[in-house]
Amino acid sequence: MAADNISNGLVPDWRYHxxxxxxxxxxxxxxxxxxxxKAGTHWIWEITTMLLxxxxxxxxxxxxxxMLEFSTTDELDRLTSPRLFNTHLPYKLLPSDAVRKGAKIIFLQRNPKDIAVSYYSMLKQKKNAFPGxxxxxxxxFLFHPGNSYLTVYPKNWFEYTLEWEQVMRSEQRLNLHxxxxxxxxxxxxxEITRLSRFLGSSTETMYISEVANKCSFRNMKKANIETKDLSRLQGEKTMFDSMFRKGEVGxxxxxxxxxxxxLFDKVHSDKMRECSxxxxxTV
Known part of the structure; x- marks a missing residue:
């Protein structure tokens, strides 16, 4: 899948990018x-864009x-400030100046069982993406150390999450929400009020409520169909058209x-036993 995306020009060549x-x-x-x-990045990206x-x-x-992985630096340079980047990269692969200067980072988490289901469902929308x-x-998801199905960067969910926890424990420059x-x-x-306060944006009650309403799952799914220009996605458009599947917990x-x-509970307990x-x- 990754090789196809590179060859058709959808994403830059990761080996150099x-x-x-x-x-x-x-x-x-x-x-x-x-x-x-599949932790909810489209949802949070839309909320944060409105707040900024x-x-x-x-x-x-x-x-x-x-998205850092999918865009050239020329494309990212043309974005107007404040720029909201999104990425599945680990902390150590973020731009070095951003790390050094303590850039604002929003770290989104979701329970891994729903992530596994959502990721599998998304891949099944793409022909030949995952044959099993x-x-x-x-x-x-549980045992592979990382591959092109699971992320551009070769880490699985357990490694990725534990790596971020270690960063949160040890990195003094971290400015993270x-x-x-x-x-x-x-x-x-x-939660949107907390995020807006972190960003230095308005926390006025009526405004936050309007953002919350616009970014409800139902309204976001409708907006993705009616207002989004997905022309850049080329062969991946079908997958992104169905990006908003259920949005449920559990x-x-x-x-x-x-x-x-x-089995999932056992592996999670073993691998995440020291994780906070x-x-x-369920909710």
């Missing part, structure tokens, strides 16, 4: 949104237009068998 990202120009008001795939813009209006473009069934996918997908679903006004229960769930992050699997 990672060094380019590290040296890209940084502006003091840049904001970076970091998350593992000061208007509860949908952006006419997709978040792909400001959900049980095959569950094995890959963490959001749990499940908290945002339960208390959107409260949909994993409709997919996991008892045996699959027990807590996940909600």
């Amino acid at each position: 990672v060094d380019v990202i590290e040296g890209m120009n940084y502006r003091d008001d840049d904001v970076f949104m970091c998350a593992f795939p 813009d000061g208007r509860p209006e949908y952006s006419p473009v997709s978040k792909v237009t400001s 069934n959900f049980n095959d996918w569950n094995q890959l 963490m959001i749990y997908y499940e908290n945002l679903k339960q208390n959107p006004v409260e 949909d994993w229960k409709n997919w996991f068998t008892v045996a699959q769930n027990e 992050f807590l996940y909600q699997y």
